[in-house]
Structure formats: structure tokens, C-alpha cells
Amino acid sequence: MPEHGSKSASVGPQGDRVRSDLNVGFEPTSGALTVDVTSKVDYLYGEAIESAVRRVTDAFAVTTGRLTVNDAGALEWVILARVECCLRRAGLDGPPVLPEPAPGADVPRNRDRLRRSRLYIPGNQPKLMVSGGLYGADGIILDLEDSVPPAEKDAARLLVRNALVALDWGASERMVRVNQGAVGEEDLVAIATHNPHTVLLPKVEDASQVVRAAEILRGLAGEEAAFLMPILESPAGVHRAFDIATADPLVVALTLGLEDLSAELAAPRTTEGWESFLARQTTVYAARAAGVQPIASVFSDIENEDALAAYVHRERGLGFDGIGCIHPRQIPVVHREMAPSEAEAERAVRVVRAAREAEERGLGAVAVGSKMVDPPVVQQAFRTVELAVAGGVLAEDWDAEA
Amino acid sequence: MAVKLERNAAGRKVPLDINGRESVPFKGVGKHRPEGSKAAPRVASCIDYPADGDKRVASLKEALLRVGLADGMVVSTHHHLRNGDAVGNLIFDAAAEVGAKDLMWFPSASFPVHANQIGHLDNGVIHHIEGSMNGPLGAYCSAGKMRGLGVLRSHGGRWQAIQDGEVHIDVAVIAAPTADFFGNANAVQGPAACGLLGFALADSIYAEKVIVVTDNLVPFPCLPWQIQGNNVDCVVEVESIGDPSKIVSGTTRITQSPDRRRIAELAAHFCAEAGIMRDGFSFQAGAGGTTLAFAMYLAELMRAENVTARFARGGSTQHMVEMLDEGLIEVILDGQTFDLDGVKSMREDPRHQDTSPFTSYNFHGKGNFASMVDVAVLGATEVDLEFNGNVVTHSDGRLLHGIGGWQNCLAARCAMLLVPSFRDRIPVIVDDVTTVCGPGEMIDVVVTERGIAINPRRQDLLDAVAGSGLPIRPIEDLKAELDRICGVPARPTLSDDPVAVVKWVDGTVIDTVWRVG
Structure with a gap:
């Protein structure tokens, strides 16, 4: 039978x-x-x-x-x-048979890590996933949403789950973009216990969506629950940016999707980007106020490196910490443009050294020369030094000469 | 078929008799010196040729009758027109018409377009092929359908075999993009201009009879002459020698594959970090997508560090020509031109020199250029833990590619294989290559997307890149990673029925290709 x-x-x-x-x-x-x-x-x-x-x-x-x-x-x-x-x-059921875990499949997640570049890889194209960890992106996003047609959502979900187990993502953060709504909840259930570091939630318009995702992840993975990066891609989402960013402690970053946002605004996306200026600024302000990282939208013209460089430069200037990439060759450009200048790095090094000295001497206030430096500036200086090292502006052993 | 086999210095079993001729098993690199005098065609006298210089005959068929084509003869053609070539097929169609049997086809390379010859192998016009066999011809040979053994030689090995008498060409047929009635010919002009005719040069000198076939006859003298009419017996005008659009064969596009670009970029950085890329250096790069990307990344580094190459050996393409124009390269030594920009540059720029396997690769030359090159980048189907390389067979033993100049280029000071670590689950780094085409002692560096393996024999290179930040890894380490990613492969079982042999550059037999299926 x-x-x-x-x-x-x-x-x-x-x-x-x-x-x-x-x-x-x-x-x-x-x-x-x-x-x-x-x-x-x-x-x-x-x-x-x-x-x-x-x-x-x-x-x-x-x-x-x-x-x-x-x-x-x-x-x-x-x-x-x-x-x-x-x-x-076929209507049959059984427990998943998982592949052998790759070395690095259990690398722990890190809330404050650099997220300068994140590379999107379609969740239904295994050939493109295999080398994802080789390109040095700060994050790899296995995408279950826009790059997967509706009829393939179930197949991609299992591919992405297995990829989280079987592939070595190198030093890249292990990220997954799930779908909206009920399909997205199935995605979360499938991946929750396979050490996704951060889950991107599309089209978040209300804090309750974040809370719901956090509940599912915590329910399955407890303390190991993945961090969340809500994506704002509608005027309503941008309007509630701060509520969304503070909806749950699992939120580590806030980003926005400009293609969908432009469509809803009825203002086509332009190179200058004035139509999304408020959205971008709002995202940065809300993220900073909530203590999470503001991350900019993707840049989709892979052939035009100069335009990408200009885009990264501009978004960094607005306060963003990272950019979305759709091709590995964009990654070095992003890292180069996200790096501080040598002058910025030198200034930051002076502040960091002064802060360390102050700490050693048990002083409450930090001074560079005769000028007092405020705590947020000190904090930013540590960040700038980290970025400068990652971007090759400062040597790894920059403090060895001190 | 009972074949006497012997294990050679590469540890491979090879036949001692190849198509009725005694052969020498590979003895090791630099261990074999063929002796005697160079081969030569019979003496010719000008009084037997038209005093007015007009050697035209009406058709290929008539030309074959004129040169006395007979059963069992060796007929050579050339691959300058690559997959657009018509002449290689037309000449055997004409041979069939005149009733010739059991010919040996001696092409400088064959392409998928030459699947036409399968009919002539089946009907007995062609006995066997000594030259590269790709696509349908490779499958035909692999299946054991060919009557004789295939013999695969490098471009240099072909010249060696002609010069030391291992192969005596009876009739050379040269497809010429431009020619005059005397037989002077070049490839820089005409609708099928392909740059140069270097692969036909030996044939024009050493063959008993030479037929030039052209679709662009110009009044005497055809200038420049890359082939000298004084070696030519007759000239045939045809409507078309081939399809010019297929000269480029789609090979001159820089790869868009992120993995291949990464391989190319790592290789270029290796050259910079190892000190190979320095003022006055030289490199060799072909027209494959990865090697083109290598040249692109190398150009970026050369620009940044203000370094100029004295010469580049190619495989010229638009990209190499741009480097010449920009002053990053002072001279191109061109062995085969892959696109129309390359052809134009060869025609117009005296710094773009045409070469032949004689200047570049010939074992019997008093030196050749290949060993003078600082770095050569090449592909491979497999490379093993001893750094032996395979370029002719697939991991299942099927014959897939010719050798081209690959073996010859290994003589470079630093020979690098740029290969993906695996292709669709098939590991490229293996325990033992299916077919040894290049001995491990000549392969210095293997660059994959997962890291760079340096041959332990090259301690100097290991030292030079220590601390560079490049992902240098033992080749065993890369292999272990592949075993994890792909799974440990089973060992395919090959038959013990030889269908072809692979010659080393000195004419000895380095390995055997076995029948599959």
C-alpha cells in the first residue's frame, strides 16, 4: 500500500x-x-x-x-x-536529518561586532552559498525573502537550515533574512536552534512584530536566541523606528529597505536620495537613541564601483555603521570607504591612549593635551580605532609602539 | 588487445609501442635527449614550379591529387581559427572524395567544430589522430572507437616531434586569412584574420607538401608573410576558411564568478608579495576567464607600485593590449591571438611580436622563451598532493582537453595553477591525478579560492611570502578541507585498455589515457 x-x-x-x-x-x-x-x-x-x-x-x-x-x-x-x-x-513527515556540522558552526554571536558589510545570498541557490565565508564580509545573509519565489519557500528554508550547519562562514556573522508573517514564523522555527547569529525581519511596522519573533526564538533557543535586525521599509515602519529598535533586547541593529520604501512613498529612488533622507536620518537617530547599530540599505549597481564608494561615503557621513552588498566584489570597496581616514585614526588613537592612561592613574576625566574629552567621544574613539584596524588604516599591533 | 606496458619515472604504466613505432617511457625531467640529425623533407627544385609564381589550383580535391595524397599519409592542419575553422573539415571531405584511406590527422589542436571527422574515422578515411581531442572527438577516443592510439603533445612537443623525425608530415594544409598565388600568407589581414600562423610554421618547413588555403587572395606579394611561399606547393582559393566570429570562442571575457576572481586576485597578490612582480619582470597569461582576471588584478598592483613588465607572453587579448598601450608592458610576445583587438595590435604595433612554438617552446631549440618567463599562470583539471598536474582528462578518465602550451609553460621560474578547489562536488585537489601531464617538480604554486599551496620544493617562495597575510596552506590541508566539504571520493576504476598517450615535452611518454566505458 x-x-x-x-x-x-x-x-x-x-x-x-x-x-x-x-x-x-x-x-x-x-x-x-x-x-x-x-x-x-x-x-x-x-x-x-x-x-x-x-x-x-x-x-x-x-x-x-x-x-x-x-x-x-x-x-x-x-x-x-x-x-x-x-x-x-509528498505529505510525509519525520525528523530532519542534519549534515555534519562544519568547524565554526558553533562560533558564538557577538552583539557589538562590526557590521560594515553584509552580503545577501539567495536562500535557494546552494552553489552561491558554498564560498560565502571566503569573501571577508562582516556578515553573510542567507535570504529567504525577496530572492526566493513563493513556491520555493519551503525548499529554501531547509537549504538555509542545513547551510547554517554544514558551511563554514569564516569570520562572517551568520545572518538569515526570514519572510514576513506566518511564512516567516515557520522560517524562525526551522533555523532557531542552528546558531543563526542575527535574524533580519523584513517590513517591520510595529514593535509587536519584533516581540513576536523574539518570543519564538527565545522559546526554541533560550539564552542562545539569535539577535534581531528589523528592516524598516515603509513609511509606517520609519514612523515607529524608535519603538521598533527598543522593542526587545535582542535587537542589535536597525536597517532600512529603500526600494520598497520608495515604492510606498510614491517617490522613485534617486541617486541623490532626497526622497529617503528623512527615513535614513530617522533610522540613525532611532538606532543611536536605542543603543543599536544603524545599518544602511543595499547598493544594487554591482558594476559601478565609484558610485558605490560615493554611496558608502555618504551613508557613513549620515551616521550609518554598515552597508548591504549583493556581490562579493562590493565588500572591499565598502570596507575601504567605511574605514576612518588616517587623520581620524590618529586622533582616535590619542584619545584611546589618554583614556587608558587616565584609567591606570585612576582619574575620572580624560584629557588630550590640555583639552578635556567627554565620555561619548572616548567611546567613539575606541570604535574608530576598531574600524581603522579592520579597514587596514591602523596596524593590528598599533598599540605595541606606545 | 595485448599491449606491452612499462612503468615510467612518473610511476605510470605506458605502452612501449605507439602506432607501430617504438616509444621511450618518461625518464624524469631533463633526462632525455633525442639524437641524430634534424628531419627534413626531400630536396625540391624551383624548376618544378611555375616560373611566374602562380601556384593556384582550382579546388582542394585537385590540390590533394596534385600533391599525391596516398593511403596512410600524415595530413596536418592548424587551430588558429579555433572553433571557427572550416579547413580542417573541408580537407578531409576532399580526401574522402579522392578515395584516400587510413590517413593520420596531425592537427595542432582540434575543436568541437571538428566533430565532422568522426564520420571520416568511421568510414576509414582517418586512421587515428595525433593531437588534442576535445568534446565529441575526445568522447570518441575515450570510448576506444579509434583504430590507432591518440597521441597528445604540447605545442612545443609537436615541434619537437616534427624536428626529430618522430612525426613526418606528408601534406600540410594551412588555412591562411590572407595569401598570394605564390603561397606567401599571413593572418593579420582578411575577413578571418586571427593574428598569426605560428602553429603552421614547422609544418610549412618540414612537410613534404604544403597546401595554402585562403579566402582572401591578394596580388603578389602578400605582406607581411608569416608563411613563406617558397615552402608552398599549391594555393587553393575557397569561399570561406572559417567563421571569424568564432575566433574569440567566448574565451576573452573576464570571469564574473566571485570564486574565480578571488583566485585571480590571490595569484596577483602572490606575485607582488613574493617579489616576482618587480620592474622588468615577465609573465605569461592565457585567455581563460581566470587568467584574464589575473592580468587585470596584476595590472592594478603594477600601477599602484609603478612597476613595468619587460614582456608578457600570451595568448594576447584586448586586456593585454591595453596594458601595452598603457605602458605596463613593454613587449608582447604573442603565440596566439584571441580577439580582434589583439589582431589589430599585432598588425599595427611593432612592440606586439608574433612568435611560434619554435621560439617559445621547442625542446630542440637552442633555448626557448618559456624558461625565461618569471611567472606563468595556468589552469588544470586536477592537481595531486605531489603537485602533479592533469590538464587532459576528467576525474572519470574521459579525455576532455588538449595540452596546448601548458606543459611548456611549466618551465617558467614560477609555474602557478589557478584552480577552483572543487567543481560541482568534484575535487580538483586529489590524492593522485588521473593523468600526469606535468610532473610535480615543475609546478610551484596552486592557488584556489580556499588558499594557496606552495610546493615544498620551493622553500624560497615559502620564505618570500611568510608573514604576508596571504592564506598559505599545505596542500594536504586543502585536500582535508575538500574531503570534509565534498566527502571522500571513491576511486574510479579505469580500464587497462589504452586509447591515447600523453607525451612529455622531450617526446617521452609520461602517461596513458585509458578506455572509459
């Missing part, structure tokens, strides 16, 4: 142009389960692929039906995700 209530299902891309991915199909039959694997790499991994498939069918206790795998060199974590998704689409 066919598995109770199962139906035919298919997941994953098909055709000659597919690379590093696979298609999985399931047909209910009354006979014992058969697994047919066709793979471009069968001479190297034929047995490994079949065994990965069987691990999932075993976990789902599938005993009948026909499973067909058409593989174009997908890595094991992709195979596991696609087979699981196919079986779920």
Missing part, C-alpha cells in the same frame, strides 16, 4: 544547466521503496548519494514509493535538504 496519504512531489531545479544542485521526485507506489539515483558524479559519490537519500527516507520511515534523484554535483547538505523537502511535499 502507498504510504498513508502520500502524493507525488518534486523539488529542485531540472535541466542541463543545473550545477551543484539536484532534483528529487517522489511517486507513491504500493511496492517497496525504490531509490533511483542519476548523478554526474556517480563515479565518485554514487554510493554516498544513495546513502544520504536513504538516511532521510529511513528517518521518515518511508517503506513504499519511488524516489528519483537527478544530481548535478550537489553537496551532501543540499541532497539532505532537497530529499527532506520532497518527502514533506
Whole structure:
């Protein structure tokens, strides 16, 4: 007899142009389960692929039906995700079979880390994810929202979950952008316990959305719950920026999405950006007031490095701490432009040294030369030094000569 | 088929008899010196040729009759027109018409367009191919359908084989973008202009008979002459020698792949940090997307540090020409021109010199340029823990690519392989390469997106980049990471039925390609 209530299902891309991915199909039959694997790499991994498939069918206790795998060199974590998704689409259920964790999969999150650059990677394109950790971005965002078509949300969710386990993200912050609404809540449930460092919440217009996400994450991951970065992409969201930024202690940064915002404003996005000036300023003010990082929108013209540099320069000037990237080649430009100038770095070093000296001598006030320096300036100087080191303006061992 | 095999100095089993000729197994780098006098065609006399210099004949078929094509002869063609070439196919169609059988095709390289020859292999016109076999021809050879053994040689090895008599060409057929009726020819003019004809030069000198085929006949004298009419027997005018749009073959685009750009950037930084990139240095870069990106990043670093290269060897492209124009390179020594900007530069700029495998690669030259180059960047299908490189077969043993100048370029002071660490789950760094094309002692650096492995034999390079911040890693370490990412691969089983051999630059046999399936 066919598995109770199962139906035919298919997941994953098909055709000659597919690379590093696979298609999985399931047909209910009354006979014992058969697994047919066709793979471009069968001479190297034929047995490994079949065994990965069987691990999932075993976990789902599938005993009948026909499973067909058409593989174009997908890595094991992709195979596991696609087979699981196919079986779920077929109406079957079982516990996930997770890949082996990569070194670094358990790196702890860091609230105050640098977030100068964040690289968006589509959550349904495993080929693009594999090297994500190599490009030196401060953060990698596996995107489940805009880059994934509605019919693929379930598949991408499992791919992203497995990518959080199986991929080495290097020094990059492990970020995920989930969907809005109910789909987004399913996303949160799927990823919560796999050490996402920060979750981006799209189109937040009300503090309650943040509270709800925080509840779900805390409920599943407790103390290890991911940080949150709400995205403001509507006039209503911008209007409530401070409430959103202070909605929950898990919020570490506030960002905005200018494409959607411009559409709702009925003011097309321009290079000068006057239509979003208030939104950008509001985001910076609200974030700073709430003690979280203000992060600027993405820059989408990947060919134009000069325009990107100008954009980063301008947003940094408004007070933003970071920029969204959609191609790895944007990352070095962002880091270069986010770095303080040598003069700024030198000034900051003088303040930092004075502050350390004051602390050693047990003095309450910090002075550079004959001038007193206020605490916010001291705090900013530490930040500037960190940015200068990260941006290569100061040597790692800048204080060795002191 | 019972073949006598012997294990060579690379540890590979190779046949001792290749197409009825005794062969020498690879002895190690720099261990073999063929002896005797250089080969030569029979003496010709000018009184046997038209005094007015007009050597035109009406058709390819007539030309083949005129030069006395007979069964079992060796017929050579050249790959300057790459995948746009028509002549390589037309000449065998004509050979079939005159009823020739069992010919050996000796191309300087073949392309997918030459799948046409499969018909001639099947119908007996072609006995076997000694030259690169890609795409459908590679599959045909891999399947064991060819009657003789394929022989893969480097561009330099081809010249070596011609010069020391290993291969005697009966009829050379030269596709010429421009020619006169006497047979002088060049490739800088005409609708199919492709830059130069260096790969046909040896054939024009050493073949018994030479046929020039052109679609752009100009009045005598054709200037400049890259091929001398004094070596040519007859000239055939055809409507088209090939499709000029396919000269570029899509190879001259800088890669957009983030991984490949990262590889190229790491390689360029390596050259700077290792002190290779210094005033007056030289480099070799081909037309693959990654090596083009390498040249782009190198140019940025050269600009920033105010460094000029004395010469670059290519594979010229628009990008290399721009570096010449900008003054970053003083001279281009061009072995094959990949785009129309390259052709124009070769035609108009005296600093853009055409070369041949004789000047660049020939084992029997009194020196050649390849070993004078500071750094060469190359691709590979596989590289192993001993740094042996493979460029001709896929990991399943199928014949995929020719050698080109790859083996010859390994002679550079620093030979670097720019490769992704894996391709669609197939590891590029492996325990043992499927086919040894380059011995590990000649491969100095492997650059992948996950780090740079330096051959432990090159302590000088290891020292030079210590503390540079570049991701230098032992090759075993990269391999271990791949085992984790891709899974430990099974070892594909190959047959023990040879279908082709790979020659080293000195004419010895370095490895065997086995039948698949």
C-alpha cells in the first residue's frame, strides 16, 4: 500500500544547466521503496548519494514509493535538504536529518561586532552559498525573502537550515533574512536552534512584530536566541523606528529597505536620495537613541564601483555603521570607504591612549593635551580605532609602539 | 588487445609501442635527449614550379591529387581559427572524395567544430589522430572507437616531434586569412584574420607538401608573410576558411564568478608579495576567464607600485593590449591571438611580436622563451598532493582537453595553477591525478579560492611570502578541507585498455589515457 496519504512531489531545479544542485521526485507506489539515483558524479559519490537519500527516507520511515534523484554535483547538505523537502511535499513527515556540522558552526554571536558589510545570498541557490565565508564580509545573509519565489519557500528554508550547519562562514556573522508573517514564523522555527547569529525581519511596522519573533526564538533557543535586525521599509515602519529598535533586547541593529520604501512613498529612488533622507536620518537617530547599530540599505549597481564608494561615503557621513552588498566584489570597496581616514585614526588613537592612561592613574576625566574629552567621544574613539584596524588604516599591533 | 606496458619515472604504466613505432617511457625531467640529425623533407627544385609564381589550383580535391595524397599519409592542419575553422573539415571531405584511406590527422589542436571527422574515422578515411581531442572527438577516443592510439603533445612537443623525425608530415594544409598565388600568407589581414600562423610554421618547413588555403587572395606579394611561399606547393582559393566570429570562442571575457576572481586576485597578490612582480619582470597569461582576471588584478598592483613588465607572453587579448598601450608592458610576445583587438595590435604595433612554438617552446631549440618567463599562470583539471598536474582528462578518465602550451609553460621560474578547489562536488585537489601531464617538480604554486599551496620544493617562495597575510596552506590541508566539504571520493576504476598517450615535452611518454566505458 502507498504510504498513508502520500502524493507525488518534486523539488529542485531540472535541466542541463543545473550545477551543484539536484532534483528529487517522489511517486507513491504500493511496492517497496525504490531509490533511483542519476548523478554526474556517480563515479565518485554514487554510493554516498544513495546513502544520504536513504538516511532521510529511513528517518521518515518511508517503506513504499519511488524516489528519483537527478544530481548535478550537489553537496551532501543540499541532497539532505532537497530529499527532506520532497518527502514533506509528498505529505510525509519525520525528523530532519542534519549534515555534519562544519568547524565554526558553533562560533558564538557577538552583539557589538562590526557590521560594515553584509552580503545577501539567495536562500535557494546552494552553489552561491558554498564560498560565502571566503569573501571577508562582516556578515553573510542567507535570504529567504525577496530572492526566493513563493513556491520555493519551503525548499529554501531547509537549504538555509542545513547551510547554517554544514558551511563554514569564516569570520562572517551568520545572518538569515526570514519572510514576513506566518511564512516567516515557520522560517524562525526551522533555523532557531542552528546558531543563526542575527535574524533580519523584513517590513517591520510595529514593535509587536519584533516581540513576536523574539518570543519564538527565545522559546526554541533560550539564552542562545539569535539577535534581531528589523528592516524598516515603509513609511509606517520609519514612523515607529524608535519603538521598533527598543522593542526587545535582542535587537542589535536597525536597517532600512529603500526600494520598497520608495515604492510606498510614491517617490522613485534617486541617486541623490532626497526622497529617503528623512527615513535614513530617522533610522540613525532611532538606532543611536536605542543603543543599536544603524545599518544602511543595499547598493544594487554591482558594476559601478565609484558610485558605490560615493554611496558608502555618504551613508557613513549620515551616521550609518554598515552597508548591504549583493556581490562579493562590493565588500572591499565598502570596507575601504567605511574605514576612518588616517587623520581620524590618529586622533582616535590619542584619545584611546589618554583614556587608558587616565584609567591606570585612576582619574575620572580624560584629557588630550590640555583639552578635556567627554565620555561619548572616548567611546567613539575606541570604535574608530576598531574600524581603522579592520579597514587596514591602523596596524593590528598599533598599540605595541606606545 | 595485448599491449606491452612499462612503468615510467612518473610511476605510470605506458605502452612501449605507439602506432607501430617504438616509444621511450618518461625518464624524469631533463633526462632525455633525442639524437641524430634534424628531419627534413626531400630536396625540391624551383624548376618544378611555375616560373611566374602562380601556384593556384582550382579546388582542394585537385590540390590533394596534385600533391599525391596516398593511403596512410600524415595530413596536418592548424587551430588558429579555433572553433571557427572550416579547413580542417573541408580537407578531409576532399580526401574522402579522392578515395584516400587510413590517413593520420596531425592537427595542432582540434575543436568541437571538428566533430565532422568522426564520420571520416568511421568510414576509414582517418586512421587515428595525433593531437588534442576535445568534446565529441575526445568522447570518441575515450570510448576506444579509434583504430590507432591518440597521441597528445604540447605545442612545443609537436615541434619537437616534427624536428626529430618522430612525426613526418606528408601534406600540410594551412588555412591562411590572407595569401598570394605564390603561397606567401599571413593572418593579420582578411575577413578571418586571427593574428598569426605560428602553429603552421614547422609544418610549412618540414612537410613534404604544403597546401595554402585562403579566402582572401591578394596580388603578389602578400605582406607581411608569416608563411613563406617558397615552402608552398599549391594555393587553393575557397569561399570561406572559417567563421571569424568564432575566433574569440567566448574565451576573452573576464570571469564574473566571485570564486574565480578571488583566485585571480590571490595569484596577483602572490606575485607582488613574493617579489616576482618587480620592474622588468615577465609573465605569461592565457585567455581563460581566470587568467584574464589575473592580468587585470596584476595590472592594478603594477600601477599602484609603478612597476613595468619587460614582456608578457600570451595568448594576447584586448586586456593585454591595453596594458601595452598603457605602458605596463613593454613587449608582447604573442603565440596566439584571441580577439580582434589583439589582431589589430599585432598588425599595427611593432612592440606586439608574433612568435611560434619554435621560439617559445621547442625542446630542440637552442633555448626557448618559456624558461625565461618569471611567472606563468595556468589552469588544470586536477592537481595531486605531489603537485602533479592533469590538464587532459576528467576525474572519470574521459579525455576532455588538449595540452596546448601548458606543459611548456611549466618551465617558467614560477609555474602557478589557478584552480577552483572543487567543481560541482568534484575535487580538483586529489590524492593522485588521473593523468600526469606535468610532473610535480615543475609546478610551484596552486592557488584556489580556499588558499594557496606552495610546493615544498620551493622553500624560497615559502620564505618570500611568510608573514604576508596571504592564506598559505599545505596542500594536504586543502585536500582535508575538500574531503570534509565534498566527502571522500571513491576511486574510479579505469580500464587497462589504452586509447591515447600523453607525451612529455622531450617526446617521452609520461602517461596513458585509458578506455572509459
